[in-house]
Amino acid sequence: MTIATIEEIQELGARMKAILSLSTFPVGVRFLTTKDAVEGAKTLDRHRYCQALMRARHGQDVLLDAGGISCPAAARAFGFRPLPEPLRTGKGLVGFGIVSEEKVAEKMFEKMPHLEMGAIQQIHLYPLEK
Numbered sequence: 645m646t647i648a649t650i651e652e653i654q655e656l657g658a659r660m661k662a663i664l665s666l667s668t669f670p671v672g673v674r675f676l677t678t679k680d681a682v683e684g685a686k687t688l689d690r691h692r693y694c695q696a697l698m699r700a701r702h703g704q705d706v707l708l709d710a711g712g713i714s715c716p717a718a719a720r721a722f723g724f725r726p727l728p729e730p731l732r733t734g735k736g737l738v739g740f741g742i743v744s745e746e747k748v749a750e751k752m753f754e755k756m757p758h759l760e761m762g763a764i765q766q767i768h769l770y771p772l773e774k
Contacts, residue, residue, distance in 0.1 A: 657772025668701040669771030675722075675764040682707055682768055693718040693767075700769035709766040722767060723759035 648656070653672070660670045676682070685705040688696055692715040696708050710724035719725040730736035734749030743749045 654773050661773065669703060669773055671697060671700040672768075672770050672772045674768040674770075675759075676707075676766045676768055677764055679709065679765045685768060685770070687766075688712045690714045693722075696767070696769050700771055703771050703774065705768075705770040705774065707766050707768055717753070717756070720753075721756060721758045723761045723763045726761070727753055 657670045657672075660666070682705075685707045687707045687709065688699070689712045691699075691706075691708060691712060693708065693713060694715075696706050699706050710719065713719045713722070713724055716725070716728050716731055720727045720731075726732075728736070730739070732750070732753060734743070734746030734753075737743045737749035737752070738746050743752070
């Protein structure tokens with residue numbers, strides 16, 4: 645296995661952006677097992693994972709941790725927190741109008757891929773070119 649340097653990753657990100665005619669940056673995502681600060685990265689508060697991705701797409705270097713992630717489904721997927729009862733039972737998704745039956749929502753969350761609780765401490769999202 646060949647390990648790429650930071651410079652090579654940045655060059656590949658620039659090439660990907662040009663080849664695909666992207667108007668925003670390709671995004672790198674790292675799962676970190678420590679709470680150590682990442683130089684140049686801003687820790688987000690009350691953000692959904694998709695919002696953090698958008699920030700990285702537009703050039704920001706950001707971190708999300710258990711305290712900063714606001715989407716309960718994403719918090720569960722990344723092993724930060726268990727699902728709240730209304731989502732686990734399916735009642736929440738019926739209430740939001742996402743599904744019409746609680747059993748469907750319950751099965752969705754049962755089958756949803758997820759990390760073990762506490763497996764990572766934070767997620768680092770960053771534009772590949774920077």
